[in-house]
Amino acid sequence: MKKNRNYLFFITPAFILYTIFVALPIVIVMFLGFTDWSGMGEIHLVGIKNFVTIFTDKRFAPEFFNALKNNLKYLLCVWLIITPFQYLVAYLLFIKIPAHKYIKFMVFLPYVISTTIVSFFATLIFNPNIGFLNNFLGKIGMASGAWFGDPKWAFKLLILLILWQGSGSGIMIFYSNFMDISSDVMEASRIDGCTEWQRFLHILLPLSLPSCASNITMSTIWALAIFDMPFILGGINGGINGTLDFANLVFYRYTFGSGLNGKSDLGFGAAIVLIMFIVMMAVTLLQNKLLSKFEYDN
Amino acid sequence: MKRKLITMILTSALVLSLPIGGTVTLAAEDVSGTIVIWEHDYSFEDSLTELVAAFNEEYPDVSVEYEIKADGDYYSLLQTAIQSGSGPDLFWTNGTATTNMPDLVSNSACEDLTDKVDFSFISDSAMDLAKIDDGIYSVPWMTLDTRTVFYNKDMFEENGWTVPTTFDEFEKLLATIKEAGITPISLAHDSWSALFAFEPILAGYSPEYSAGLQDYTSKADGQEAREALQKMVDWAEAGYFGDNWTGVIDNQAQILAFTTGSTAMNIAGSWDAATISFNNPGLNYGAFAIPSEDGTTGLVGTAANGFSVNAASENMDAAIAFANFCASKEAQTIWVQSLGAVSGSEEIEASTDIAKEISESGSGTTYRSWQNVLSSYSSTGQASTVWDADFMKVFDGTLTVDEFMDEIAAEME
Numbered sequence: 001m002k003k004n005r006n007y008l009f010f011i012t013p014a015f016i017l018y019t020i021f022v023a024l025p026i027v028i029v030m031f032l033g034f035t036d037w038s039g040m041g042e043i044h045l046v047g048i049k050n051f052v053t054i055f056t057d058k059r060f061a062p063e064f065f066n067a068l069k070n071n072l073k074y075l076l077c078v079w080l081i082i083t084p085f086q087y088l089v090a091y092l093l094f095i096k097i098p099a100h101k102y103i104k105f106m107v108f109l110p111y112v113i114s115t116t117i118v119s120f121f122a123t124l125i126f127n128p129n130i131g132f133l134n135n136f137l138g139k140i141g142m143a144s145g146a147w148f149g150d151p152k153w154a155f156k157l158l159i160l161l162i163l164w165q166g167s168g169s170g171i172m173i174f175y176s177n178f179m180d181i182s183s184d185v186m187e188a189s190r191i192d193g194c195t196e197w198q199r200f201l202h203i204l205l206p207l208s209l210p211s212c213a214s215n216i217t218m219s220t221i222w223a224l225a226i227f228d229m230p231f232i233l234g235g236i237n238g239g240i241n242g243t244l245d246f247a248n249l250v251f252y253r254y255t256f257g258s259g260l261n262g263k264s265d266l267g268f269g270a271a272i273v274l275i276m277f278i279v280m281m282a283v284t285l286l287q288n289k290l291l292s293k294f295e296y297d298n
Numbered sequence: 299m300k301r302k303l304i305t306m307i308l309t310s311a312l313v314l315s316l317p318i319g320g321t322v323t324l325a326a327e328d329v330s331g332t333i334v335i336w337e338h339d340y341s342f343e344d345s346l347t348e349l350v351a352a353f354n355e356e357y358p359d360v361s362v363e364y365e366i367k368a369d370g371d372y373y374s375l376l377q378t379a380i381q382s383g384s385g386p387d388l389f390w391t392n393g394t395a396t397t398n399m400p401d402l403v404s405n406s407a408c409e410d411l412t413d414k415v416d417f418s419f420i421s422d423s424a425m426d427l428a429k430i431d432d433g434i435y436s437v438p439w440m441t442l443d444t445r446t447v448f449y450n451k452d453m454f455e456e457n458g459w460t461v462p463t464t465f466d467e468f469e470k471l472l473a474t475i476k477e478a479g480i481t482p483i484s485l486a487h488d489s490w491s492a493l494f495a496f497e498p499i500l501a502g503y504s505p506e507y508s509a510g511l512q513d514y515t516s517k518a519d520g521q522e523a524r525e526a527l528q529k530m531v532d533w534a535e536a537g538y539f540g541d542n543w544t545g546v547i548d549n550q551a552q553i554l555a556f557t558t559g560s561t562a563m564n565i566a567g568s569w570d571a572a573t574i575s576f577n578n579p580g581l582n583y584g585a586f587a588i589p590s591e592d593g594t595t596g597l598v599g600t601a602a603n604g605f606s607v608n609a610a611s612e613n614m615d616a617a618i619a620f621a622n623f624c625a626s627k628e629a630q631t632i633w634v635q636s637l638g639a640v641s642g643s644e645e646i647e648a649s650t651d652i653a654k655e656i657s658e659s660g661s662g663t664t665y666r667s668w669q670n671v672l673s674s675y676s677s678t679g680q681a682s683t684v685w686d687a688d689f690m691k692v693f694d695g696t697l698t699v700d701e702f703m704d705e706i707a708a709e710m711e
Contacts, residue, residue, distance in 0.1 A: 039377045041405040059687070128542035129484070129555040149487055149545025235488055235547045237687065241694055256374040264377055264401070 032270035039266045050271035060254070064272070067238065067245045068279070070155070071224050074246070075283070077159050078219040086167045086215065087208075090174030091200070104175075111168030118165045119232035122148075126157065126233075146240075148233045154243040158230060166222070170215045177211035178204060209294035220287055224280050227252070247276050330359035331613040333387040333620060335605065337364060338372045341572065345636040352632055353623045360616045373398045380407050380608065387611040388620060393427030393436050393603030395673055396682070400430055402606070408435040409607040409614070415622045419630060424601030424642065436606040437624040440646060441569075441639035442664070444599030445494045446585040446656045448556060448564040448574060453480070459562070461584075465502045465591045469529075472538045475562045484561035485539040486552035489689040492530075493669055495565040497598040500526040501665050502588030505596060508665040518671050518681070519707040528699045531692055544694070557581055568599070568640045571652045575638075585652060587659040597660030598667055601642050604633075672706065681709035 033050060037043045055061055089107060093100050110118065125133050126147040134144035148154050181204065189199050227248040230239065236253055238245025255269025337346055343366055350362045365386070367375050379385040380402070391399040402408050410433040411417075417425060417434065424438040454460070457478060462468035475482040485495055501508040503526040510516030516523075533539065540561070546552060549566070550573075556564035557577040564570070574583065587595040604624055611617045623629050627645065634641050635649035640656050648654045672681040684705050691697040697705075 038401060038405075039374070040381050040401070040407065059684075063687075123551075126545065127551050128540065128545040129551045129560065130558075134542065144542055146542035146545035149542060149547065233547075237489070237690070239547075240487070240544050241691075241696055256371050264374060 029270045029273055032267050033274045035267040035270075036265070037267045039264045043267075046267070050268050051275070053268065054271060054275060063238075063242070063245070064247070064250050066242045067247045067250045070243070070245055071226070071247050073155065074159070074226065075220060075223040078223050079216065081159065082163055082167060082219060083170065083212070083216055085163060086170035087174050087212070089167070090171045090178060091204070093171070093175055094178040094204075095196070107171055108168040110165045113165070115165065115228045116232065118161065119229050122157075122161055122233060148244070149240050151241045151243045154234065154239050158233065158244060161229065161233075170219065173211050173215055174208060177208045181207050213291040213294045216287065216291060217284070220283060221280070224276070224283065247272070247279075251276070326357050326619075327359070329357055329615050329619045331616050332361040332363060333611070333613050333616045335362065335364040335620070336372075336376060336386040336389040337366050338368060338390050340366050340368050341569070342366070342637070345633050348632050348636050349624070349629055352628060353620060356623065357616070357619055360619065362620065377402075380610070383610065385608045385610065387608050387613060387617040388605040389608065391436060391603060391606055393438065394430065395427060395600070395603065395670060397673075397679065399435060399603075399606060403430050403433070403435050407609055409609045409611070409618070410435060411437070411607060411618070411621060414618050415625050417625050419627050419643075419645075420625060421601070421642065427601060427603045437604045437621050439602040439604045439624075439633050440630045440641065440643040441602045441634050441637060442597065442599050442642035442657070443602045444568045444597040444640055444656065444660070444664075445498045445565065446568050446597070446659065447498065447588060448566065448571070448583050448585050450556070450559060450562055451582045451584050453559065453562050461586045462589060463593050464589055468502065468588055472533060473536075476536065476538060481540040481555070481561040482538045482563060483533075484552045484555040484564040485543055486546045486549050487544045487690060487693070488547055488549070489686050491549050491552055491566070492689060492693065493685075494567050496527060496530055497665075497668050498565060498588045499530055500668060501596050501598050502590050503529065505590045505594055505663075505665075508596065508598065508668075511666040511668060511671050514671060514675050514711075517707070518668065518675070518710050519703040523668065524699055524703050527692065527703070531699060534693050553577060556583075568653070568656050569637070571650070571656070572638050575650075575652070583652070585656045585659060587661075594663070595659060595661050596663030596665050597640075597656070598665045599640075600667055600670060602639075672710070675711045676709050677711045678709045681706055684709055 032043075034045055034047060035043045036046045036049075053060060054064060089103075093104050093107075097103070123131070125131050128134050128144065128146055128149065131147075133147070137144050145153060147157060185203060186199070189203055194202075225248060226246050230244040230246055231249060231252075233239070234244030236249065238249050251269055251272045254272065255266060256264055335346070337343070343364075346364050350364065353362060354360065373391075376385065376389055376391075385407070391402065393399050399408065411428075412432075412434045415434070415437060417428075417437075420428075420438055420440065424440060425434070427438045428434050428436040449461070457475075459471060459474065462471050472482040483495070485491055500523060504522035507516045507520055507522035510520075534543070540546070540555070546555070549570075552564065552566065553570055553573050554577060555561045557574050559581075564574070568585075571585075574581065587597055589595050605621060607614070607617045607621050624633075630643065631646050633639075634643075634646045638650040638653055639648070640653045641648045648657055669682065669685065672685055676682065688697060688702055688705060692699055692702045
């Protein structure tokens with residue numbers, strides 16, 4: 001009997017495109033990580049020199065690990081602050097607090113503004129010279145601040161800004177999940193005399209765990225790949241005392257900027273990317289293992 | 299014998315037809331086609347438009363297109379475009395001041411312009427930006443990119459402050475302005491902005507040291523440089539750059555603080571004059587050089603670099619013709635005057651009052667940039683990188699001045 005291979009017509013175009021634009025670049029980056037290619041001219045293999053530099057160079061290693069530490073700090077904020085905040089707001093919208101429609105609109109609005117524009121707004125507020133905040137504080141007799149130029153404030157303000165700008169999507173995912181829960185179950189719980197707390201604890205929370213998994217996974221990728229906001233708010237060198245330095249900023253500096261030897265170094269940049277790729281894989285695998293407990297069969 | 303004679307006559311005729319200096323140029327009517335130019339900043343757009351218009355009067359058959367690539371990653375774009383064979387015919391680089399042009403030259407991406415462009419109008423010091431080994435790879439501009447102290451004339455007059463004539467007077471003026479509740483100097487917390495303040499402070503603090511930078515008899519980490527940097531750190535701690543200046547991370551906010559009258563002075567590049575006038579056309583401001591203790595003044599600065607020719611240009615004749623035009627007195631005058639820049643040539647008069655004031659404030663003395671020494675005399679090639687990465691750490695208290703200067707010394711010849 002002849003096998004039906006029609007499915008090949010469906011998967012082949014996507015397979016070819018995926019191979020060319022995703023798989024192949026990853027393989028090329030892996031290769032470049034072992035070279036000293038500046039982006040022009042001949043490519044020379046240098047073995048594991050780039051990786052040795054990343055871990056042992058007295059200038060680069062502390063910078064890279066400080067940036068990585070900031071990425072992980074941000075990741076912790078995702079788990080402990082941003083996701084719970086998104087969940088709480090989604091729940092308040094779900095139980096229809098007063099003005100919930102207006103709040104829903106206002107919460108989602110910043111999400112459609114690009115991070116570059118949000119960062120520009122932040123500059124207009126927090127910049128000590130041209131910002132609104134210091135002017136306002138001065139007028140009411142309070143002390144002004146350096147804000148993003150103050151190591152005590154810089155990271156906290158960045159998280160606050162991300163919370164304001166980026167939480168809308170997560171809130172909507174949680175909210176949609178709540179709305180997806182059968183009204184029969186909710187109605188039955190009400191008839192059986194459940195309190196609001198009991199309904200939350202025994203019905204909403206367990207049934208919304210899958211959206212928690214999706215939200216946390218997406219936020220984790222975002223946390224490890226953050227670039228634009230700290231770049232605009234703290235500059236290319238990662239803000240004051242490296243408080244706004246993240247792995248992608250380090251990558252940018254050393255690949256396209258002044259870097260190790262004052263010129264572009266795509267080989268070294270590729271090595272940084274490979275290390276970040278491994279870190280991301282490790283964090284995502286670990287996280288998925290934990291989050292798999294959140295999944296359930298309908 | 300007859301053939302030999304004819305060959306000699308023809309060769310002599312060819313040699314005699316060359317202009318002095320050996321530059322070979324095609325007649326304007328023989329040059330045609332389209333060339334593309336890349337610039338790196340919008341502030342040069344108007345000047346570029348004027349330049350192209352003047353070039354087209356001479357070369358009407360050449361169509362010149364320009365693109366302003368005002369991104370932080372200009373060099374990456376340029377490198378990628380050249381590598382992929384889609385690079386512009388002419389492009390801006392910072393010449394030998396950074397490693398980008400030498401990098402392009404080592405990859406045979408820049409055309410050697412020796413004997414192809416007439417550089418007779420360009421000064422020797424400006425040509426340093428264009429020369430690598432035995433070749434010439436760009437056409438410098440005769441603008442003097444210097445650093446100056448812009449000051450608010452009205453504010454000075456209202457408060458009875460006068461332009462200082464000694465370094466000590468300058469330091470006392472800072473304290474007086476601070477006591478009056480006004481921020482003395484607008485400065486951004488980034489390495490380049492701080493450098494453009496450090497270099498004129500260093501020139502005022504020790505003119506002898508600054509003069510020695512020209513031939514590197516003054517070392518980059520010399521005692522005077524350490525002391526001048528320490529002075530600047532002390533001024534930062536005294537609030538002379540504003541109480542919250544660490545939060546001002548970009549040059550635009552630095553300029554705005556001055557143009558809106560929040561600060562009395564702004565130590566910055568002379569090229570910022572155009573932005574200051576644009577931001578606040580009504581601002582009555584002037585410029586002075588920080589004086590030394592004996593009252594002498596000088597300007598720290600270099601000429602600016604211009605365009606290089608892509609070695610893979612498909613319209614080499616037109617590209618060379620444009621480069622040759624850029625090197626002419628006519629083009630240099632257009633560039634200097636349309637930018638409102640300080641002139642680096644006695645034959646070109648600055649077009650704005652502020653440019654003339656800056657120029658006069660130096661009393662004819664020009665010092666080499668301290669940062670330029672880092673680029674030119676680093677044994678490891680990394681001194682400039684170390685400076686860029688760590689300069690602000692001195693102001694943040696993460697590094698002491700001596701620790702920073704020791705780092706620099708370790709990278710120098």
